[in-house]
Amino acid sequence: MPILQKSQADRSATFAFWAFVSPALLGLTVFTLVPIVWGFLLSLSHAQNTIHPGHFIGFRNYADLLTDEAFLKSLVTIVVFAVFIVPLTFAVSLGLALLVNKVGWGRSFFRTVFFIPSAVSYVVASLIWKVSLFNGLPFGFVNHLIGLFGVHPVAWIGTAHPPWYWLVLVTVRLWLQVGFFMIIFLAGLQEIPKSLYEAASVDGAGPGWPVFRYITLPQLKATSVSVLLLNLIAAFQAFDEFYNILGGSGASIGNASLARPPLVYLYSLALSNQDFGRGAAGGFILTALIFAVTLLQGRIFGFGGSEK
Amino acid sequence: MRTNDAPLLHTQTGFVNWHGSRRDFLRGVTVAAGVLLVGCGHSSVPGARVTLTQWYHQYGEKGTQEAVVRYAKAYTALHPDIAIQVVWVPGDYGTKLSTALLTRGGPDIFEGQITKPMVTAEQVAPLDDLFPPAVRSDFSPRDLAQNSVDGKIYGLKMLDDTGILYYRKSLLKAAGLAPPKTMDEVIAAAKKLTTGTRKGLFLGNDGGVAALINIAPWSAGGDFLADNKIVFNTPQVAGAYEKMRELSDSGALLIGAPTDWWEADALVQGQAAMQWGGLWSYPTIAKALGGDVGGMAWPALETSGHPATFLGGWSAMVNAQSNQLEEAKRYLKWLWLDSPKIQEDWCLGYGFHVPPRLSLARSAAPLQAGVAAGAVKDLNSWGRSLPPEWNSAMGTALTDAVTNILKEGRPAAPELAVAAKKCERELSRLLE
Known part of the structure; x- marks a missing residue:
């Protein structure tokens, strides 16, 4: 009987659907939805x-938090951090992608080399930056380098004037995430039809700035917007490098007061x-x-709107 | 229906050598998940009627972990039905402990510093019955006060720690300096001892904010929280922090060393001529520098003040939610009250700590001479600690103010006023 067969097949499909979906759904409920609701109830308690x-x-x-100077200051800190790190990451990863895309020989080698830091843990990288690259002793790596030019050792982390710690915080994140965004840009670049460049060349646009400005960049719009979005969200969630380089708890928390992002403040609270x-x-x-901020950015750059 | 459903797993994934039915697969998964979940809970030692879990933070001194395991085994040898499972916790111990205490799976016994909210939330059990008058009188009143909330004792002090301003005798002598007696003399000495590759003084990588945040005001006669009131918003305390700024601006402080003030590397490796450190590091320092080291409490702010140092250390506590409360208390009594040999081994066998039992501290041979003897004397005269009502949110508020005063160069009085207001808010939250 065909009808029975069909309903059996339906049941079977339904079973398969739930068998595949339920683990994810269960995980989502247990590890995401319940904590959100629980967290909201806690926030009222x-x-x-x-x-x-x-x-x-x-x-x-x-109300307490929104009138707490330390929390408000942490929001300012994270905006300042985002203002540094987001454009910098964008420019450097796009630049690297363009260079890597250009090389004919050894492209996969360079792609891998630049991508490898993404696999390094933030904690490990932060500790390397703090203890070996930017330590304040004359034999610290950077101090040794500047020493070759006769510059006195600098205490990179721990002084407010000048705030060298920003250099440490920004470079470690740059090193860690540029490779990842470079890969995204590379994928975007490889999606651009060659015919566009050929047509531009026929129309007399030489290689260089005009082609980049009028073909590459507009064609990368969707990629650029997603890179900016991911970057911005990641910047607002910054924790590891601040916690490990400046300190977040324990006996030497004095440096944490210099620049404390909201997550570090909330962690300690x-x-x-x-x-x-x-x-x-x-x-x-x-x-x-x-x-x-994401909505605002989406409004400005038209993310999610139809491509025109 | 496709006929090759069953072999799909087999052929495509290769390593999942699957021949059973779907039901068998699910059963297997369920059993595996069950095993994993069971693994997360308390594990018990076979043969023992009771297994007590005991947490320690990771002590830096070599041999400490083996020592606590040895003590635990000695107890089991005396009481075969009680096994002690020692957990040695590296990293951010305080956070891991507080998180564990929120659950039913927390340790039965742990070490830490008592805070009032731990008592309010019924995370720690009162231990007053372990302190009959004879025992009570063998602890310093300060140790008892540090472990008491609302008149009840919740912590059993295992070791007392204190801070020392260490200096290299030879370097001071070569510079024609006597050990500093006031903060001004510290600043002058630190400047004079600074050379091209060596700084005069190491107070930690935050320039002494954390190390001196309490000690500098104490040395001027100030205080922070007394009788449930915030009392640091005074000209005395402001003056202490402004003097710290002078030290901070002197250019004589080592900042950015690979280790922090609680380790002795900066002094031992010659990165600084003087260093604020702990008594616990003294054996390491003495081994490296021989007789070329002196030490004292932090000098008085001015001649009208007095030296200051901290009374720190760790206390053993019992989880009030433990199902084995009485067994846990009996074990603690044996470990830290009835066995002076264990306390002596624990306090003096690895790093140097002062045994909290006064009788033991008086007779312990390694504490009778030199820097260590001076430190014990200073601890008894000047050692202070913050009360259990002081919490980390207040600490953050004060640290922010002190950072602004020292590093941003802001005037002290208004910064302290802001911090005091915030601390008062935190205190009233805590007491509600």
Whole structure:
């Protein structure tokens, strides 16, 4: 009977659907949806040394944080960091992609070389930057280099004037993430039809700036917007290099006061201080901020709109 | 229906050599998940009726981990039905411990520093019955106060730590300097001892913010939190931080060393002529420098002040949620109260710490002479600690203010006023 067969096949397909989807759905529920709801309830509670919501205090945690100078300053810090790191990463990874795309011989070699740092952990890289490259002793790598030119050793991390620690923080992230975004740009570059360049050449546009400006860059729009978005979200979530280079908890937290991004502040509030209510509220404020900036950026660059 | 469904896994993935049915597969997955979940919980030692889990942070001194395991085994040898599972926790111990205490799977016994919220949240059990008058009188009142909240004792002090300003005698002598007696003399000495490749003084890589944040005001007679009130917003404390700025601006501080003040490398390797460090490092320093090292508490801010140092260390506590509360308390009593040999081995066998039992501290041979004897005397005279009501959010607020004063060069009084206001808010949250 064909009808029965069909419904059997349907059932079988339904079973297969749930068999494949349910592990992911279960994971999403247990590890994402429940924590979000739980976190929101916590953010409305006075949850000191407990992760059980219950002692509800309305939006006081949010109000506390939004009037807390240290938290507001951390938001400024992260915006400053993003202003440095996002354009820099964009320019350097695009530049590298263009260069790597140009070389005929050894392209995969260079691609791999530049991509390898992406596989390094932020913690490990931060410690290398802090302890060997930028330590303040005369035999630190950078101090040794500048010493060759007769410059005195510099305390790179720990002084506010001049704020050399920004150099350390920005270069470590640059080194770690440029390779990854270069790969994305490379993929974008390889998608651009060769015929466009041929047509430009026929029309008399020589290689160089005009071709880059009027063909390559516009053709990379979708790629560029996604690189900017990913970059910006990652910058707002910065934690590892700040925590490991400047310190976030423990006995030598003095440097953390120099530049403390929101996640480091919330980490110390929620985990060192065990105030999970305010920690959760801060998480939601930060999420709202990232959401708003992403929407704004999408509006400006037209992300998600139809290609014209 | 396709006929090759079953072999699909077999042929395409290659290494999953699958011949069973779908149901067998699911059963296997369920069993595997069960095994994993069981593995996350408490493990017990076979043969023992009770297994107590005990957490330590990772001590830097060589041999400490073996020592605590040895003590635990000695207890099991006396009480075969009780096994102790020692967990040695590297990294950010405080955070890992607090997180574990939020769950049912927390350790039965752990070390740490007592805070009021731990008591309020019923994470620690009172230990007053371990302190009959004879035992109580053998602890310093400061050690007892540090471990008490609202009149009850929650922590059993295992070791006392203190800070020392170490200096290389030969370098001071060569520069024609006597050991500094005031902060001004520290600044002058640090400047004079700074050469091309060596700095005068090492106070940690944040330029002494964390190391002196309490000690400098204490040395001027100031304080932070007393009788549930924030009391650091005073001209005394502001003056102490402004003097610290002078030190900070002197150019004589080592900043950016590979290790921090709690390790002795900067002094031992000659990167600095003087260093703020811990008594615990003294054996390492003495081994490397022989007799060429002197030490003292942090000098008085001015001649009207007095030397200052911290009373630190670790206390053993019992998890109030433990199912084996009484066994855990009995074990702690044996370990830190009834076995003076263990306390002596623990405090003096590896690094140097002062045994919290006064009787033991008085008789311990290694603490009778030289730098160590001076440190014990200074600890007894000047050692201070912050009360259990002081929390890390207050610490962050004060650290931010001190960083602004020292590094951004801002005037101290308004910065302290802002920090005090914030600390008062935190305190009222804590006490509500």
